Amino acid sequence: METKTLILPSPSTIKQIYSKFDTTDEKMDLDVKILKEWMRKQPHLPNPDDDEKIIDEKRIKMVLLMCKNSLEKTKVKLDQHYTIKLSVPEWFSNWDPTSPELVQSIKLNCFVPLPKPTHEGHRVSVFYRSTQDTNNFVTDDYTKLSYMTYDLRTAKLDTWVKDIYIIDCNNTTMNHVTPALPIVKKYMESSFAAFPVRLHEIHVINIKSFLTPFISLPLSFMKKKIADKVFVHKSIEELKNFIDPSILPLNYGGTYPKTIEEIIDDWGDELIKHREWFMTQSSIVADNSKRPKNSNNQLDYFENSIEGSFRKLEVD
The missing domain is CATH 3.40.525.10 (CRAL-TRIO lipid binding domain)
Structure with a gap:
């Protein structure tokens, strides 16, 4: 979805990006379906079939791409995204750009x-x-x-x-x-x-x-x-x-x-x-009361990115 504010990479560049991560448009679409099915089975995560709390497939696709086409890393990152919003409501609530x-x-x-x-x-x-x-x-x-x-x-x-x-x-x-x-x-x-x-x-x-x-x-x-x-x-x-x-x-x-x-x-x-889209985002969060005991503990979320004073910030 190209707008006047953001020009997307050319189709050939996107194809090269996908090739680097050993994927294609078809494989990405299939992986998104797999990830949505995984989310349906996580009682603490938003249900991707909830019409009132739409889970954008584009988000899942981008997270998968940024996680270098790793399904397991993508699952962790999606879990983190919907959980961290509970911890810092001063930054993730009342998203009204007209305020x-x-x-x-x-x-x-x-x-x-x-x-x-x-x-x-x-x-x-x-x-x-x-x-x-x-x-x-x-x-x-x-x-x-x-x-x-x-x-x-x-x-x-x-x-x-x-x-x-x-x-x-x-x-x-x-x-x-x-x-x-x-x-x-x-x-x-x-x-x-x-x-x-x-x-x-x-x-x-x-x-x-x-x-x-x-x-x-x-x-x-x-x-x-x-x-x-x-x-x-x-x-x-x-x-x-x-x-x-x-x-x-x-x-x-x-x-x-x-x-x-x-x-x-x-x-x-x-x-x-x-x-309108922004106004719905604050309500699309994890429910930790339903989090399975064997699920990743949200307190461990930062161990692969930052420790102490940014010691494990990942740049690659």
Whole structure:
């Protein structure tokens, strides 16, 4: 489902992606049926046949793809997705993109995917702040909006292999950083539990000297394999050494015919267009009172992604 906000990889690129994971469209469709049948047999998980709580087949397909076509890993990830929403309702409930606080957040602080994918099929997303003013900055709103964006991509709009993040620190102040520090680990844990994240690269731009310790600290806990994927740039121009200029917005030194502000406006419209779908998502959760004793314990969900200070964050 291609929209003006997200251009999908070409059919030939998608075919190459599937081939890499030893699958095809036909095999993926069959595996989705197998996974839906598995969900029907899990008393604690949402029933994929419940018309009032529609389970998007696209979500299952994307999770399977991100799990490298492993049915068992996909089962764990689906279980995690529907369970973590119970643990952090401040981020996974009241998903109304027309609410004043979320409309305000996307204008001030947001996480937005860029429309054009890379030639490998990766999706580039930007963490962006439009102003240094923190009077209306609410960390929970910013986080909620980020999760809504990733969820819509996964379940409805996008097909991609790995994520590339651009973290624009241009308008970041200590008043942004201070309230975020206590929830960094919780945010990372929740992100990797809820979504099939596979990181390719992280690019930090417009960094101020006072922010350097806040970049260096988490890097010091990461495996070298992960730290080598994080690039701190002296100028926006350096982005073009890693990301094709045709993908980057005009004010990021690129040739994509829109500014980052225009792309954010388009994405805000996309979120509102899916308001009804968003409003149902909070109720599509696991019921742990029905969880079988031999089921994966939700407290162990993060062991393969993060431990302590991000020590097992997976990047491949």
